[in-house]
Amino acid sequence: MIKLIRRNLLRNKRRTFLTMASLAMALFILSLLGVVNDAMSFADDSAMPDRLVVRNAISLTFPLPEAYEQRLRTIDNVVSVTPQNWFQGVYKDQRPENFFPRFTIDPATFRSVFYDLEWNEEEWEAFAAQRTAFAAGRELTEIQGWSLGDTITIKGDIYPIDVELQLRAIYDFDEPGQERQIFFHRRYVEEAMGNPGQNGTYWLLLDDPEAAPAVIAAAEAMFENSDNQVRAETAEAFAASFTEMLGNIRFFFSMIGLAIVISIFLITANTMAMAARERTTEVSVLRTLGFRRNQVLGMVIGESLAVGVLGAALGVGFTAVAIQGATPFLDQMGFGFGGFALDVQVLATAVAIGIAVGLLSGVFPAVAAARLKIVDGLRRL
């Protein structure tokens, strides 16, 4: 039986190869989408449950007064508060490889909230003491080829100023992607802008994550009657809202993936149906020789399953090889600032889909072949 399946697969080599190749290509694209999707959900995974973000209720593009920091500090269960601002700007040029997140921070309070970044104390001190200093993640310094003491210029766009910064500290973080950003002094920008006394966001560290709902309610209530009402949310919800701002790309990618799976299922099912239909007489001959219905069923399903398994293996193998080469390019696209990595779960899903497509696409022609009356099949000569 296995010999017959193998020979039947090789009967029309071009068709078998093209079917497998189309399945492999579809699974490759699917895996790639999975990797990108995973990278975009990275921010959610790294967000700590004990941190809250407070921002302007209208939009992130509207700032909050500097004075809010002190008032937020007075809310129960709030251990520490630190401001953080999205500077954006342009480093060198607009090419993707030169894009990385740039934040302005207050070194006096930053580490009390973002306690999970790892620093060399001397470097940190040097960074905190120099107003024009910047700190960068180790991965970014390796990508950009920066060393301590190097100077870079960021041309402002949101802020109409150019900042010249010197690298004074390099931090480590155990989550990929989080080492691809820089921090520098908000005071530097404030002074250059004429001290407007504003911040984009305030980050709050709580002593008890369970207290988050109460702190959120208190923060929002605190500024309810002010000119700048606030929206407070967990860091996780804040990160998720960024993904939503990307136009729900993850949902879009999932839909593309689903469309690919359905298309490839229909193509494979049609090919398998054609292959089975061409052999109607042969199936009837086999049954005349004494083959039972379930043996015919197993033979046809076995063929399409083999196409599915081989296509999946090809697709996943191709993905494994290609993702290595594609990673730098995907990284530079900047989705979610996360790291693109080969994920076993994504590959396992692709293999499972390949097998399922192979199996399901063989079921209908197999049932049709098994149910066909022998005499009807023999008449189709």
Add this chain to the structure above:
Amino acid sequence: MAETVVQLRDVTKNYRRDAFELKVLQGITLDVEAGDYVALMGPSGSGKSTLLNLLAGIDQPTSGELIVAGQQVSRLGESKLALWRQRHIGFIFQFYNLIPVLTAYENVELPLTLRKSSRAARRKRVETALSVVGLQNRMKHYPRQLSGGQEQRVAIARAIVTDPTLLLADEPTGDLDAESGGEVLDLLGQLNEQFNKTILMVTHDPKAAARAKRLVRLDKGRLVASAPGGGTGA
């Protein structure tokens, strides 16, 4: 006295086509004894192939009793029928119907793969069957590499490899030239004479029918004559 291999009693077969009912076989009563060689003749549409299909257990009679190799065929379920066919029926098609992706050896081996037997035992039987049909030197050839006559001989080897009780041949020379057809008929005669195989052959060709021991004629679904044939089988 020879064992009766085929017993048909008042067998009818009707087909329904839309609102019409076609009476293909009507009241067929026929006995075939072990070692007999019967030629079944009749004009197109007389029901010859339908009768052969009933005997092979690949179609069911509408009414009547059909006993082949001691088994009431119409009472068998799908799975048991397949097993019964495997043990008792060797079928030779007009167009050979070899599996094109398998060699001559593998085609002949195919029915044996359904049984529990060792590879060595299978090999012995396949080689014997292929040597009976004179193709022991063509074992590794694919059907496309064989002539029509050789293909039909491989098909005969496939039909006899399980040593079935009854050999059914549906116009076995219908697609062959005179020389190849003659070789196939010689082979069938040899199987009947030397190996005492019971053969029932549908044919349009009077010369082929003349090789059988008995001639049965069908017309419009009825048995119109049964007479000794001109041949001794060989």
